[in-house]
Amino acid sequence: MKNDRTGFLAGLSAYTLWGLYPFYFKALGHVATPEVLAHRIVWSLLTLALFLPLGDAWSDVVRVFRTPRLLGGMVVSAMIISSNWLVYVLAVQSGHVLEASLGYFLSPLTFVLLALLVLRERLRPLQWLAVAIAACGVLWMILHAGVVPKIALFLGITFSIYGMVRKRLPVGPLAGLFLECLFATPLALALLGWIHSDTGIAFGHVDRATDILLILAGFFTIGPLWLFNVAAKRLPLTTLGMLQYIAPTMLFFVGALAFQEPVDLGRLLGFMAIWVALAIYSVDTFKASRAT
Template identity: 40%
Template structure:
């Protein structure tokens, strides 16, 4: 379990530090950064899949799974694009909001897509989260589109991945591979039209752009390793590390505005997460008691 905690904390801490990294890639725009994230993460995943000798898994992927992986590739690309745009344009707090409400969005998607039944605790958490979105909408004058976009894209990505039986290392590589041709084509067009930044801002910029791909794939690999070793409740609790770090960065380093209404909205989200967490811990304890009772 200790190894799993290290893997999980490493993944979430890396995601939490992204607001410090992506501004270093300027003047590259969000779409160019996304393209390089896809290309270089694909290169890394080819090396990883070769190292673990799992290329044979590709022959076992059915047509249905290929469609699911295509959908996953599109969803995670949208998520990355929104996130890079948010971080590079002073919306780190909005990005943090997206990842705070992500577990609650996952509950709602479970109800809608998988017809899962919600208990009273989960319904209560969703109602409180909805109230938070209303407060934030009234405060800003429009829905928190960045936060909702991140939460929905990542929540749907998780829902699709739930249906994919492929080894996580292979599936992440396939997702990057499916998006890589589009990313390469975009980068080539940028280079030919003179709008690319990759080769025009020195060796340091080249290294940072390549590193963006490595930092994209590495936490996904750490997360996959943690998921194999930790209970879902533990993994879910660790998840809060990422948006907490992002919120702290946005407020303390980015000096983003946090008027009272915004604090109220975030406070409601945290109450909803507390309700969700208490319910998850109660459920995990009940699940542990059932096998013990069956052995008596």
Template identity: 40%
Template sequence: MDNYRLGIFYGLGAYLLWGVLPIYWKLLQHVEAMEILANRFLWSAVFVFLLLLATGKLNIFMQETKAIFSTKKTACCMVLAAIMISFNWGIFIWAVEAGRIVETSMGYYISPLMNVLFGVVFLRERLAKLQIAAVSCAAVGIGVIIVHNGGLPWVALTLPLTFAFYGLLKKIIIAQPMTSILLETLLISPLAAGYLYYLSINEGTVYQSCDMNTLLLLAGAGAVTATPMLLFTACARKLPLNIVGFLQYISPSISLMIGVLIYGEPFTGTTATAFGCIWAGLALFIWSQIRR
């Protein structure tokens, strides 16, 4: 029972932090999204490296890194995973700054259904009737937006798509979470550092003109990135997957309320209809999991 309660505590911590993350990026709205992303990678690498150093797990990181890059397959998967997560993080930060938090929330509601679809396409898994109905409901919800807006809700589709690809690649890589996070951030960090250097000699980076608050927020990007991921890992080890599955809807629900109630983003009849279809799909998906 103690493990169960601890797992719930870790899970709530992870999903609450992910849920309020838009507020953090909104505090950096005066900084360009790409520059925030570059800082996120660099400071995440620093933060996780210090954690490994403090916990005496640097040797484990070295051993696992050697194993990952010992074969072409796992090395390529790690590089691709780093690219996928960079797209995911970048789109999310841009969308928050652009006042599209509601759309990011929709994307993370779609995410588990996208994973189901990936299971069919890439892992040849078979869908139960309820799961087919669940994916169909989400497709109808997206269709409502396409018909009304005359285009794809690309943020709501790209976020779960990149994260589903990321998850698929991570199935092939066997490594502890801190190893994985550090490797992914280290692989992108040279590009991030190069981008910041380019800005410094052309337009100028935020470091050349920012106040102390901005500097601290940028440095804190490493902690706000790694902390929920580590809490989630601890949660997943202590709880059954169906409980973890229920908890994952906390973060998009919080983000949705933040977008509508705090930042005044529109929640129109069309948006409500689309969300209704997606929620119906999720209800069917959850029911199929319970029945199994």
């Protein structure tokens, strides 16, 4: 019971922090999106380096460099999660928090679809129903708005692909994130160099508050992830699965209420279809877990 309580509080804290991310990135709205991404990568790498000696994370890092298949997989993983981070920050800074919310609502369902297409897994009837309803919700949004929700689809699909890639790589979470940041650092440094020569970087040239916020990018990235890993070790998968909807739900309300992004009836109907699909998916997951 103590483990369950600790795990639940850790999971709740992790997803709540992820749900509050827009306020942090909105505070950096005056900093170019590529620079925010670059600082997030670099400061995350430095933060992770402090914790790498703990446990067997360092041995995991060494093993990856000695195994070409793992090394290639981690490079791919780094590129996928970096692109996801970039588009997420861009979405928040450009006033598309609701679309980012939709992307992470779609993520569990796109993961199921990828499992069908890539891993050739068989879907249960309720999974088929959930995917079909979610597809109808997205199609309705496209027809209603006249545009494809590119940000939402990109975030949902890339996060699902990232989860699938990491699931198939036997690398611990701490070592894995360190390696992803390490492999993405050359890109981050190149971005900083390009921005410095083009328009000038914000770090060290705006004010102290901006510098502190950029430095804290490492903490805001690693903190929720550490809490999530604590929860993953102590909670049943079904409980963790239900908690994952906290963050996108908070994103929806932050976008609609705090940032006053427009939510007309047509858009709301599309979101409602996604929520129904997620409810069906959650019920099916719970029933399958009980059966096993």
